[in-house]
Amino acid sequence: MSESKWIPTVCYQCKAECAILARVEDGVVREVKGNPRARGKMCVKGMAGITTLYSQERLKHPLKRVGERGEGKFVRIGWDEAMNIMETKLRELRKRGEGHKFTYSMFPHSTTDPKWRFVNAMGGFITTGLPHCDSAKIMAHLHTFGCFPNHHIAPMYYTVPKGGVMILSGRHPFGCLDDACVPRDILDAKERGAKLVVIDPIFRTEAAKADWWIPIRPGGDAALFLGMCNHLLTKGLHDKAFCDKWVREGDMAGLMAFIKNKTPAAMSKICDVPARDIVKLAEMCAAAPSVSVDAFKSIMYGNAMDWGHAWSIFLVITGNLDNPGGQPMPEIAPMAPVAPVPPPPNLKELGYHRTGPNRARFDHYTFFLQPTWYAAQAVREGTLKVFFASECNPALSEMGSGEWREAMTLKDRSGNYALELFVLTEIMPSETMKWADLVLPDQTNFERWELLYMPWWYNFGHTAAVCQPVVKPVGESRHANRVMIDLGKRMFPEFFAFKDDVEYYDIELSGIGMSMRKMLDGGAIWSPGTVGFRKYEDAGRFNTPSGKIELEWKMYGDIGQQWPSPELPLEFRRDADKYPFILVNFRTIFLNNTGAWSQNNAQLRDPVSGIDANPVLLNPVDAARLGIADGDMVTVASSTGSVRLPASLTERIKPGCAGIIHGFGQTMGKVASRGAWAGDNELIADAGSHLDEQDLRGGEAHVSTRVKITK
Amino acid sequence: MKQLSIMVDLDRCIGCKTCIVACRNHHGLVNHETAMPEGMSHYLRVESELTGTFPRLAEDYWVVMCQQCKKPPCIKACAAGAITKDAQTGIVRIDREKCTGSGACIEKCPYGVIQFNAEGRFAHKCELCHDRVVHGQEPVCVEVCLADALRFGEREILQMQAEAAGKKLLKKRSTQSILYVKRAD
Numbered sequence: 001m002s003e004s005k006w007i008p009t010v011c012y013q014c015k016a017e018c019a020i021l022a023r024v025e026d027g028v029v030r031e032v033k034g035n036p037r038a039r040g041k042m043c044v045k046g047m048a049g050i051t052t053l054y055s056q057e058r059l060k061h062p063l064k065r066v067g068e069r070g071e072g073k074f075v076r077i078g079w080d081e082a083m084n085i086m087e088t089k090l091r092e093l094r095k096r097g098e099g100h101k102f103t104y105s106m107f108p109h110s111t112t113d114p115k116w117r118f119v120n121a122m123g124g125f126i127t128t129g130l131p132h133c134d135s136a137k138i139m140a141h142l143h144t145f146g147c148f149p150n151h152h153i154a155p156m157y158y159t160v161p162k163g164g165v166m167i168l169s170g171r172h173p174f175g176c177l178d179d180a181c182v183p184r185d186i187l188d189a190k191e192r193g194a195k196l197v198v199i200d201p202i203f204r205t206e207a208a209k210a211d212w213w214i215p216i217r218p219g220g221d222a223a224l225f226l227g228m229c230n231h232l233l234t235k236g237l238h239d240k241a242f243c244d245k246w247v248r249e250g251d252m253a254g255l256m257a258f259i260k261n262k263t264p265a266a267m268s269k270i271c272d273v274p275a276r277d278i279v280k281l282a283e284m285c286a287a288a289p290s291v292s293v294d295a296f297k298s299i300m301y302g303n304a305m306d307w308g309h310a311w312s313i314f315l316v317i318t319g320n321l322d323n324p325g326g327q328p329m330p331e332i333a334p335m336a337p338v339a340p341v342p343p344p345p346n347l348k349e350l351g352y353h354r355t356g357p358n359r360a361r362f363d364h365y366t367f368f369l370q371p372t373w374y375a376a377q378a379v380r381e382g383t384l385k386v387f388f389a390s391e392c393n394p395a396l397s398e399m400g401s402g403e404w405r406e407a408m409t410l411k412d413r414s415g416n417y418a419l420e421l422f423v424l425t426e427i428m429p430s431e432t433m434k435w436a437d438l439v440l441p442d443q444t445n446f447e448r449w450e451l452l453y454m455p456w457w458y459n460f461g462h463t464a465a466v467c468q469p470v471v472k473p474v475g476e477s478r479h480a481n482r483v484m485i486d487l488g489k490r491m492f493p494e495f496f497a498f499k500d501d502v503e504y505y506d507i508e509l510s511g512i513g514m515s516m517r518k519m520l521d522g523g524a525i526w527s528p529g530t531v532g533f534r535k536y537e538d539a540g541r542f543n544t545p546s547g548k549i550e551l552e553w554k555m556y557g558d559i560g561q562q563w564p565s566p567e568l569p570l571e572f573r574r575d576a577d578k579y580p581f582i583l584v585n586f587r588t589i590f591l592n593n594t595g596a597w598s599q600n601n602a603q604l605r606d607p608v609s610g611i612d613a614n615p616v617l618l619n620p621v622d623a624a625r626l627g628i629a630d631g632d633m634v635t636v637a638s639s640t641g642s643v644r645l646p647a648s649l650t651e652r653i654k655p656g657c658a659g660i661i662h663g664f665g666q667t668m669g670k671v672a673s674r675g676a677w678a679g680d681n682e683l684i685a686d687a688g689s690h691l692d693e694q695d696l697r698g699g700e701a702h703v704s705t706r707v708k709i710t711k
Numbered sequence: 712m713k714q715l716s717i718m719v720d721l722d723r724c725i726g727c728k729t730c731i732v733a734c735r736n737h738h739g740l741v742n743h744e745t746a747m748p749e750g751m752s753h754y755l756r757v758e759s760e761l762t763g764t765f766p767r768l769a770e771d772y773w774v775v776m777c778q779q780c781k782k783p784p785c786i787k788a789c790a791a792g793a794i795t796k797d798a799q800t801g802i803v804r805i806d807r808e809k810c811t812g813s814g815a816c817i818e819k820c821p822y823g824v825i826q827f828n829a830e831g832r833f834a835h836k837c838e839l840c841h842d843r844v845v846h847g848q849e850p851v852c853v854e855v856c857l858a859d860a861l862r863f864g865e866r867e868i869l870q871m872q873a874e875a876a877g878k879k880l881l882k883k884r885s886t887q888s889i890l891y892v893k894r895a896d
Contacts (some may be wrong), residue, residue: 031736033855043857047732054743156790169765174858183858187723203761207724208770215766323785589727608753610798651765674748 008035008524010452012445013045013052014592015107017452018180019525020046022470029053029446029471034180037523038465041180044589044610048603052315052444053614057367057428057600057669059441060475069409069417072434072668080475082438083483084354085492089421090122093386099123099387100345105377105392106480110453110464112335112508114392114501118484121342121492125388127375140308143553145321146543147329154403155292157185161194162326164290169199169221169311170703174206184485185495194325197281197289199224201584202617202659203652214281215654217584218703220271221295222307225314227275228257228282229266233316237286239319246536247316248548255313258563270566287316289319290325297585303704305697309553309564316353316549322534329535333463333528335453336511338504342495376400376407376686379419388423388479394429396594396665396679400686404639408435425480429668430596431679441477444597446470448479451505451516464509464526466519502647560698569693572704573687579638579706581622585652585662585680594679595664600669614677615648618709623649628711636660638707640685643678683707714801715839716866717853718873718890719773721881723860726772730852730861737840737851740826754836754837755852768870771893774852774861777824777837778887779803785816785825795833801866801888802841808834839863866890 006021010135012033019038023031040423048412052058062082063074093102102124108116119126133305141147160166166189173182190196198210199221207213216224231237233256243252264275271278293311320326375398378384398404410418412709423435431440450467457489488496488636498504506515512528519526541547553562567573574583590610592598604610616636618628628634630649635642645660653659665679666672686703723793731753735741740752755803759772779796783803786794793809794816796802805816805825817825825836840850844863848854853863862869866888873892884891 030739031733033733042729042855044727044729047729047736047855050736051741051743051746054867055746056744157758180857183725187858192892203768203770205727205770205772207768208772209722209725213766213768520789554877578797590758602743602748603732603741603751604736606748606751608749609728609735610748612748621765650761651759651763651768652770657722671748 004030007468007470007672008037008449008520009467009470010041010445010465010524011046011049011201011468013043014595014600015177015178017454017467018042019465019523020044022446024470027580031252033462035523038525039179039181043175045181045592045598045601045604046180046570047608048598048601049444049446051601052427053446053471053604054599054604055428055600057671058474058477059426059428060477061441062476063437063439065437069422069435069437071403074439079478080355082440083487083490085421085438086423086487088385089485090491094122098385100125100350101383103375103384103387104128104599105375105387105389105394107391109450109633110335110508112338112453114488114504115484117338117342117495118488118492120344121495123345123490125345136308140312141327141516142310143555144309144316144551145329145549146545149334150265153323155294156328157182157189157292159294160189160192160194161289163288164189164194164283164292164325165195165197166194166325167199167285167291167293167295168206168210169224169295172204172206172587172589173294174204175587177587177592179537192338195284197284199652201582201657202586204586209672212281214273214277217272217654218271218584218657219303219307219568219572220273222303222310222564223262223267223270224273224278224281224443225307225641226262226564227264227271227273227278227308227567228285229255229310229314229317230262231264231279231282232286237283238317241677242319243334246542246547246549247551248544248552250551251551252479254563255317262566267566281471282516283317285454291315291320292326293320303565303568303697305561306564306566310566313551313564317553321549322536324533331528333512335508338498338507340494342492356602374398374400374686376403379407381411382418384419386421387419388425389432389436390425391594391595393430393432393594395435396663396681398686399684400640401665401681403686405435410491423671425483427477427597428600429570429670429672431594431666432596433668440480440483441475441595443469443473443477443479443487447473447477448481448618449501450479450481451508453508457664461527464519466505466516466524468520468524468607469683528629543688565697568704569697571692573707575706577641579656579708581656581707582655582703583638583683583705583707584659584703586659587663588661591661591663595663596666596669596672599666599672602671605671605674611661612674613648614661614664614675615646616709617650617653617657618647619653619655619657620649620651621655622709626709626711628709632711635706635710636683637710638683638685638705641682643682644676645678658709712798712801714866714888715844715865716779716801716890717776717839718862718864718892720860720862720878720895721771721773721891722789722878723802723858724757724772724774725858725860727857728757729855731755731757731775733851733855734754734837735740736876737852746756750836752828753772754826755825756824773891775822775824775883777839778822778889779839780887784821786818788815788819789813790856797841798845800839800841802839802844803836804841805834805836808830810834817824834861835848849877 004025019035034042064077067073090303165493196210199214264278268275322329423438425440452465664677755776759769794808810833849863854862876890879895881891
């Protein structure tokens, strides 16, 4: 009889990294499902992970570029040669005193990812999806009530009481970068009598299940919430007792003065939601036992900081902090440092914002992660010389794809590339690969060790999970973490004295009285047991400098950002005549955005089990005006780029908007390159070079960019 | 005859297709190495219907699998006698040994759910995970459903459960053994 067992590990088809079980039979993964010790759900992307593991498209050997960048021509080399190329260039960079011109673009799987350790030892920077996607929310919550937010999974839907209001504002929890249990938890809450309100310019699955769909003008969320705050405060419907006790002295008076002219009628003009609906939603929230706001993707607006601020103020004045059904405030159990710890680069000295015309202004900000940074500009400015990337696909995920490509091939007078070395680790062929000098075959979650230590899992009572190899690796693939530890051992033996990744994780886990063995014995997950409500009551304070909630961001007074603006930055408001449509880049459950491994997964790009088309969605009213029929090829053009796509006419999109799924446009890999689809970042401006305020006030401009549509 | 069934709750189905891929994995319907889009067998498919005009819209999603017909046309179509309706469970089963690969059942199926294996030249389809349910387990799609929109059991009992939950049977879609329900408004 063949051996068959279910082994606990972690999914990595997307960044939610759900705890799963893999059924391995005779050394082959046959089935996967959610780990019953951790909520027991797994989505379609995760289910299709086996196809990623065994696809014949897997990269199996290190590759070295031959020919020019962009041609995508490679020869197979050995790991020794690949390691030597990286070591030689990085040593040379350090010798020149330019260690800080090394950047690694990655998504850290824990707060102490070994790749990040290497970057610190090297004196370089990391750049992650966090500055692009999350900074606004993280900083808004940190500044206002001093908590590290659960930025991927906001509310605890399983705690929402009957009558509680769940607001999804530009958020698609039925499938985007969320724990796979969230759809069930939201639907369960609805069955208990909670109300689901979906604010979105596109009618999608969440809207279909909602009690109320509010089709807002993209980027109007800050205005909508400020309009609600105005109504609540001027009618005395806010949680006065909570505000009196917890808001810093003087801030409520300041807020009243600021909010005075943000009337529902005034805000309606910005967000295109009728004033009566703004009032209705405000009163619905005031009367509800709890309100949660889940808005992860709407922080991609050009005014993401303002929106994060407005949303934080709304949570405060309705008293929805750390209460059942409201905004959770996670506590993080610290792991042990692996001594000696390499010091991170000095951001105060080197600057928070390393590129762009707003560089100097950015030093006014108090970000804990370097904010949005643009590889293309850094190459042009000579501040990026060596670039490594893992588990991201910058050729498609960086704003301004055209500029990015140009920068990768930029040469100096001697004919050498300005970016001296570009190293990429990949599981499957990716668009970015075409520009890389070295492509290193990475491992899937089924082949690697990894300690995942994520604050957002706090919501579910656990904080750490172990990804363990369940089968032998494919080809010569090596996990990027192991590659960087090996490189660290060659270059910085003092910081990489531990045996391997598993020992590194063991040392870290000792800080919480755990070890990898204990974790695996416990089903590969661990809980700190700190989940609870209204922890500020016990502490007697919020984790802000004043110990109170700080509605006014006084530290930004000198740059006029102490209160949130309801408007999008200027660059998204001008030229409305020339570019009458607002682009809405949306996500689907079937793809991990630009992630090459999901774009090249046959099951996820199959029309039956995934999605295989990315036309531009237009409302029939707009299409009729422009003489566009369903299926017509149209040009979608912004001020910085254009793409040709078939039009799909649908009632589900708000007139005046054009919808495109984020992540298509790959030309590498047999699966991903199917169809004449385009990458949305062709249309998005490279913020620092083309935009005025967005890099100061926004996240990515995915839901703000103006476009025109022509046949 | 006892009839085993799946009840699809349209209030909960989100059209995520998790069931389709889990089903493929469990039944080994995909060669992961060589798979390409549009070339894979599938025992389930997702359908949806959007109604109304902006901004007053409604949309439902549901899954379609073998409906385990009361009088299966596929049985009648099969000259080789390879298809039977199991007396114990009401599950319509295809005997691969007997199947000649004529494809007649595929043509006659009103729901378009029977798949053809070109390599082995046989017809195959959802049999409510017969391999699992005889051991007391639920079909895979029911176990993995992201939204808990599927429920497995005897058709008669499922109908009572729907009634108790205030759901009405969508008669147009529930003409055979699989049940489709939605909240009675």
